[in-house]
Ligand SMILES: Nc1nc2c(ncn2[C@@H]2O[C@H](COP(=O)(O)OP(=O)(O)OP(=O)(O)O)[C@@H](O)[C@H]2O)c(=O)[nH]1
């Protein structure tokens with residue numbers, strides 16, 4: 084649910100990072116925080132356990148330059164990926180304008196990706212959204228690891244018809260290849276959707 | 283339907299802010315915030331200079347969502363308010379209608395009882411503004427008054443990112 088404030092002349096877009104436990108959602112958000120001009124970012128909030136597993140959500144507000152006189156603000160959230168946090172994941176999806184699904188490329192995480200993907204569809208359906216209408220992109224993360232499966236294999240499971248834009252990434256690398264591309268792609272889709280005036 | 287938008291216009295912003303200012307005075311609070319359930323700040327009044335209002339809005343919405351989840355678990359529709367008491371400052375959070383969360387921060391010059399009472403009074407006024415706003419927004423949606431986005435180009439979108447990252 085985009086938020087347009089004519090008084091402060093700003094648009095706020097909510098983007099959620101989804102995916103199985105340890106796939107790298109928080110790492111994406113931390114990389115974006117580190118790579119953003121300090122004037123353009125707010126405080127990064129991570130509600131996490133002592134072991135640095137997300138307990139409720141990460142939150143990062145970013146401000147982009149104005150479009151047609153309106154400041155564009157992005158509110159990035161990540162969900163907790165561990166299976167038993169299902170109730171929290173559902174709460175965080177409320178009002179999402181776009182979703183980034185972060186898949187873990189490691190062979191042993193393939194089933195976890197598929198389960199999380201199904202869980203996402205259920206949680207979107209609870210709000211009357213679905214991945215074919217909400218701006219949605221997929222990121223294949225951890226491409227650096229030796230046990231990463233070929234991208235074609237991930238695609239065959241998560242994006243068989245190729246209808247979703249998808250990106251390879253290494254969120255934990257110093258230059259985080261793929262991280263900003265993924266974010267830009269979803270922002271672009273959201274703005275295009277708003278342009279269509281699609282209700 | 284995913285794209286249900288929340289739109290705030292200048293006139294309603296002023297009215298909402300005035301209601302919050304009155305509530306601030308009447309309840310002898312330090313600060314009042316009006317937040318939507320998605321975690322976006324609508325307006326804030328009082329001593330807000332030392333508070334990161336964006337963080338506050340997202341955490342209040344998160345706490346309220348978690349509290350609502352607990353209510354559902356017990357078979358309650360919702361818990362209409364929740365309250366956290368600190369050594370110096372306390373925070374009172376109340377749901378207003380379907381979409382809004384009113385957050386009041388107060389110290390020992392006030393009490394939970396007083397805040398609760400004044401919130402009850404402000405509630406009707408806030409709801410009225412919001413129902414006006416919904417009518418305005420749906421009228422605007424019907425006339426396809428989305429000129430804000432209709433002229434966006436690919437270059438505009440590229441430029442959005444060029445200085446930021
Ligand atoms: N090798 C490698 N490790 C990564 C990559 N991205 C993230 N990691 C590591 O994976 C671990 C988990 O990353 P997080 O970002 O905390 O995972 P998460 O998805 O937020 O996990 P939950 O909060 O439990 O849902 C960390 O040790 C990261 O450093 C990557 O691209 N390559």
Ligand SMILES: [Mg+2]
Nearest residue numbers: 108109136137
């Ligand atoms: Mg995490």
